Amino acid sequence: MAGLKYSRQREAIKEYLSMTKDHPTADMVYMHIRQEYPNISLGTVYRNLNLLVEQGDIIRIKHKDGGDHFDGNLEEHYHFICKNCNNVLDLEMESIEHINKIAGAGFKGKIEGSSTLFYGLCPDCMGQ
Amino acid sequence: MAGLKYSRQREAIKEYLSMTKDHPTADMVYMHIRQEYPNISLGTVYRNLNLLVEQGDIIRIKHKDGGDHFDGNLEEHYHFICKNCNNVLDLEMESIEHINKIAGAGFKGKIEGSSTLFYGLCPDCMGQ
DNA sequence: TTCAATAATAGTAATTGTTATTATTATAAA
DNA sequence: TTTATAATAATAACAATTACTATTATTGAA
Structure with missing residues (x-):
């Protein structure tokens, strides 16, 4: 190697x-x-x-x-950051890989990937 | 103010x-x-x-x-970072705001927004 | 097995991007 | 104008990360 x-x-x-x-x-x-x-x-x-x-x-x-x-989780998944406690959570959701095709349409370069972060309030911080 | x-x-x-x-x-x-x-x-x-x-x-x-x-561009748009030259480019593409709904489905917290960055090779770096 | 070549390490110093501090200046409103 | 205070320039401090160096660990071959 x-x-x-x-x-x-x-x-x-x-x-x-x-x-x-x-x-x-x-x-x-x-x-x-x-x-x-x-x-x-x-x-x-x-x-x-x-x-x-x-x-x-x-x-x-x-x-x-x-x-x-x-x-260290290599399976395709997405992350959420709570605006309140700043914790990083895994989101259970379907793939949004199709956005790479959307981005690639009409782009003269090459889209190899993307990274998305979601923001908001986590379940714990919702209840104040 | x-x-x-x-x-x-x-x-x-x-x-x-x-x-x-x-x-x-x-x-x-x-x-x-x-x-x-x-x-x-x-x-x-x-x-x-x-x-x-x-x-x-x-x-x-x-x-x-x-x-x-x-x-300083406040219109909804997306960014691309070239792996080669590290430049940040604007992407002309349709909205992908719907991914927030996808992320919110089944999530107990509240998704308020998201930020996506696309990666790859820019047009200039494509031709070597 | 030694042994040599070299990648990886621990410990530390240095760098980088950013924020805090402070005395002074600019702004706004009476 | 005068007064209150936000913003500034300059600089020091900070936190996250990287670079440096002498030593140690790993590997592959003799």
Whole structure:
């Protein structure tokens, strides 16, 4: 695999993200992995998160405030950010991949994909 | 207007963004406004960009790399980011607002809106 | 198995994008 | 005008992320 060596740390990060239903930030990943590898470096976490995103093993979610969030769920799904509590939730909804065709119609370039974020109030914050 | 005073700098920023077809970053806005107001502060640019976004006078585009971009075009439209040159382009396409209804079906919270970014190769980068 | 080549690491410093602070200036309204 | 206060320029502070470097871990071959 062209200059990529195994590392326990990277594996632990990937494992964690594939298990949790949260959408942790780099710092939250760092905090968690430290339980297993107490002297892992925050830089290592960032480097591997970027690597894993590049490889398509995890997804990066750009959040309005603060840093990026990460998701190890590779199945097609969509995210919702609550305007009140700022939590990131998964949405159970049918695919909207057809919007890529809509965008591509009449566009001289090539649409390879898209990312959509939904905003509003989450169930918990609805009831005040 | 409830504690908001006029300022030339803010007006210049708003004016610039409503005129240009680019989607400049805070720094690019800063560089441009400095031609008219040579000693405007970068902090002033950031503060006013945030104010204008809050008021709905401009739109914030979260870009993959580097900082946010801004757009003074208030008509409903969509953005495309080229994977190669990283430029932000406007897409001429029909509305996809219906995706909010799709997302809302079966969701216990409230979908108030969404933002979609399209990715791929722009016309210029297509021909290598 | 060693062993060499090199990717990955921990620890730390540096960078970047952005926000906060503060003394001064501009605006608005009486 | 005068007064109240929002906005400013300049700068310091901040948070998220990346770069640097000497050391360690992994891999593939002798």
